[in-house]
Amino acid sequence: MPSPSHHPIDILRFNTCGSVDDGKSTLIGRLLYDSKNLMEDQIEALERSADITGGGQINLANLTDGLRAEREQGITIDVAYRYFATPRRKFIVADTPGHVQYTRNMFTGASTANLSIVLVDARQGVIEQTRRHTYIAAMLGIPHIVIAVNKMDLVDWNEERFLEIRDEIESFIPRLDVLKDVKFIPMSALQGDNVVAPSPKTPWYQGPTLLGHLETVHIASDWNLSAFRFPVQWVNRPNNPTDKSLHDFRGLSGQIAGGIVRVGQSVLAMPGGLQTTIKEIRTFDGPLQEAFCPQSVTLVLADDIDVSRGDTIVGTELLPGLSSELSARLCWMHQRPLQAGRKFFLKHTSQTVQAAVTAIESRINLETFDPQLHPAELALNDIGEIRLRTSKPLVYDGYRANRLTGSFILVEQGTNATVAAGMLAAPTTAYTPDFIEFAI
Amino acid sequence: MNSYHLDHLQYLETEAVHLMREVAAEFERPAILFSGGKDSICLLRLAEKAFRPSDIPMPLLNVDTGHHFPELNEFRDRRARELGGKLIVRKVEDAIAAGIAVPTPGEISRNRLQIPTLLAAAEEFQFDCLIGGARRDEEKARAKERFFSFRDSFGQWDPKNQRPEIWNLYNARINPGEHMRAFPLSNWTEMDVWEYIKREKLEVPSIYFSHRRQCVRRHNQWLPVTDLMPPKEKETVKELVVRVRTIGDIISTGMVESPANNFDDIIAEIAAARVTERGSRADDKSSEAAMEDRKKAGYF
Structure with a gap:
């Protein structure tokens, strides 16, 4: 039997965010249900819980609210991942909670997303959560945003109300980081209007349904293919290989974090700065002539130079920054507030270094988007600008240029809690290797 | 679409290989849980992709409930041999005999008894990270699982207090006695697993x-x-x-x-x-x- 038309060409990752009761879980349940991605036993389990708790009505939110406390309290505590496919695409969905205290989970769900859906309750309109979530999505550099104006049935499908909300959001978008693509869709997740099937109740709306948009939105490579970056994860050196040709084998294994690499290409091993060329690009499936972000490969260099985990192999054009004095935007994720002077472990690409927060420059007011200068501290869920000093210089790019080489996390020493996510500002000067000086 | 494009299986593969190399680099004594089932068959192929031409730098561990399908154990042992991997098997029966696992009177299923057997094996070998083949699409509690899932000194998972996991930066730090579970197949579906097995021409029981x-x-x-x-x-x-x-x-x-x-x-x-x-x-x-x-x- 030939395999059915079940070969999605690519993966779209999206997350949903909104306030409590905006209907996020219901929306995901609706997407799965109407696109026929729910199975009989899942529907059966829903019906079983409907009899007990829901007075007979199926609660689509129970599909994603997987933890007991969530079902009891009717809230989403942690990021839940869902998977579904249509003949056009495969989808990875992160359902991220709306509670203020769980905003850190939005970072978890959204940091890898191609697209974010921000839910707005048509009755409530734009609230602090809407502004916060849109701000974070823009800051994380998520390429596509959908503003889902939900519960339109409860405002009688009033176009005026929809336009009012759209205008309000459009009025603050210019104050955010660059948002290239924002779409507004009026819908009712509970009743299914404009989620999978177009709604007869919105003759005034000409745009796509949500699923139609998800299936067709152009996700031309999110990956940076311009500047080659290869953080070394693991040095590949066989012990006592039976194959004699491997006696002196020394490969550098890792995932390409930016750009394209070719055999014979000139590269620099950073932070040391030694120049060499790519001798081989190895994979389990055989050698490659070139490889690109985000492929995982093993590089063999022409010269036997000292390179280990945490070092970065880079192309000789578009060089990264190299510094231990850094500026970054930070989302603080821990109960105990951040004060300047504290020390942490900082994980950036494949290395962990020590870092001290030397100054808190500002704290963003997410109501007004205005910075408050030199605050005493950053509290849980605060976003602000900081300065850092690291124990070793980082080989990095600005987050805008490369999400993988421009991001870091802070880990508290002792508890090992992940306490912050950071986005590095672009380097003020690029690294200048010695060989360029020689050329001059 | 340009030629610099990964299809969905290639995307899932590079994500999983990256994770396996992080485990190899960040932990001193990791192990791969290998039952011979379809998901752990994929794990072993991913380990080959991550570490060849070197040996897979961690042993394979299986908890044998004594209720396994014989075809499964035969396959498990053979596959481990073919890969040149070290296979460690710990039996629920032995754990019961040693008083580590205590069955409830009348309890026939060995499912619950796998837990103390597994934790005892982790302690015996001082494993600090166990790589498992669990997928988020299997079950809704698993849908909340992280790639790197922290376990306290009792081996417990605290779903309300998980570490945020941002970009591909995994916080692998643990204190003595604690350990990590790592799930490279988190984002795979049942369909992906079979498509991958087919593409890679992998043998299954x-x-x-x-x-x-x-x-x-x-x-x-x-x-x-x-x-x-x-x-x-x-x-x-x-x-x-x-x-x-x-x-x-x-x-x-x-x-x-x-x-x-x-x-x-x-x-x-x-x-x-x-x-x-x-x-x-x-x-x-x-x-x-x-x-x-x-x-x-x-x-x-």
């Missing part, structure tokens, strides 16, 4: 393919007749053409009536399936929070 087997109807499922589970009085034994969709213990794994005897047929069957994979496992049906409770206690 014969019971995934259609075969004839004596079964009895119990709890709305076809269960295999074995010495461990003889037919009860008044039960009729039927010989059916069946296969397994997911492998649990032989006493609780429902057999699916199916003629599928190659990968294409299996993939077509999954595409048309109207129940989830775990719909055929009695252990997950006991309550809405069955998996959550077992995971909190240290289960996979």
Whole structure:
């Protein structure tokens, strides 16, 4: 039997965010249900819980609210991942909670997303959560945003109300980081209007349904293919290989974090700065002539130079920054507030270094988007600008240029809690290797 | 679409290989959980992709409940040998004899007893990270799992207090006595697993393919007749053409009536399936929070 038309060409990752009761879980349940991605036993389990708790009505939110406390309290505590496919695409969905205290989970769900859906309750309109979530999505550099104006049935499908909300959001978008693509869709997740099937109740709306948009939105490579970056994860050196040709084998294994690499290409091993060329690009499936972000490969260099985990192999054009004095935007994720002077472990690409927060420059007011200068501290869920000093210089790019080489996390020493996510500002000067000086 | 593009399986593969290398680099004594089931078969291929031409730098670990399908154990041992990997097997029976695992009187299932056996094995070998083949699409408590899932010194999972996981920056730091579970297949679906097995031409245990087997109807499922589970009085034994969709213990794994005897047929069957994979496992049906409770206690 030939395999059915079940070969999605690519993966779209999206997350949903909104306030409590905006209907996020219901929306995901609706997407799965109407696109026929729910199975009989899942529907059966829903019906079983409907009899007990829901007075007979199926609660689509129970599909994603997987933890007991969530079902009891009717809230989403942690990021839940869902998977579904249509003949056009495969989808990875992160359902991220709306509670203020769980905003850190939005970072978890959204940091890898191609697209974010921000839910707005048509009755409530734009609230602090809407502004916060849109701000974070823009800051994380998520390429596509959908503003889902939900519960339109409860405002009688009033176009005026929809336009009012759209205008309000459009009025603050210019104050955010660059948002290239924002779409507004009026819908009712509970009743299914404009989620999978177009709604007869919105003759005034000409745009796509949500699923139609998800299936067709152009996700031309999110990956940076311009500047080659290869953080070394693991040095590949066989012990006592039976194959004699491997006696002196020394490969550098890792995932390409930016750009394209070719055999014979000139590269620099950073932070040391030694120049060499790519001798081989190895994979389990055989050698490659070139490889690109985000492929995982093993590089063999022409010269036997000292390179280990945490070092970065880079192309000789578009060089990264190299510094231990850094500026970054930070989302603080821990109960105990951040004060300047504290020390942490900082994980950036494949290395962990020590870092001290030397100054808190500002704290963003997410109501007004205005910075408050030199605050005493950053509290849980605060976003602000900081300065850092690291124990070793980082080989990095600005987050805008490369999400993988421009991001870091802070880990508290002792508890090992992940306490912050950071986005590095672009380097003020690029690294200048010695060989360029020689050329001059 | 340019040529610098990964299809969905290549994307999932590079994500998983990255994770495996992080484990190898960040932990001193990691191990891969290998049962011989389809998900852990993918894990071993990913380990080859991550570490060759070197040896896979960690042993393989399996908890044998004593209720395994014999075909599964035969395959497990052979595959480990082929890879040149070190296979460690710890048995629930031995854990019971040693008083590490204590069955409730009358308890037939060994499912719960795997937990103390696994935790004891982790302690015996001082494993600081166990790589498992769990997928988020399997079950809704698993849907909340991180790639790197922290376990306290009792092996417990605290779903309300998980570490945020941002970009691909995994916080692998633990204190002595604590350990990590790592799940490279987090984002894979049942369909992805079979498509990958097909693409990579991987061998799987014969019971995934259609075969004839004596079964009895119990709890709305076809269960295999074995010495461990003889037919009860008044039960009729039927010989059916069946296969397994997911492998649990032989006493609780429902057999699916199916003629599928190659990968294409299996993939077509999954595409048309109207129940989830775990719909055929009695252990997950006991309550809405069955998996959550077992995971909190240290289960996979």
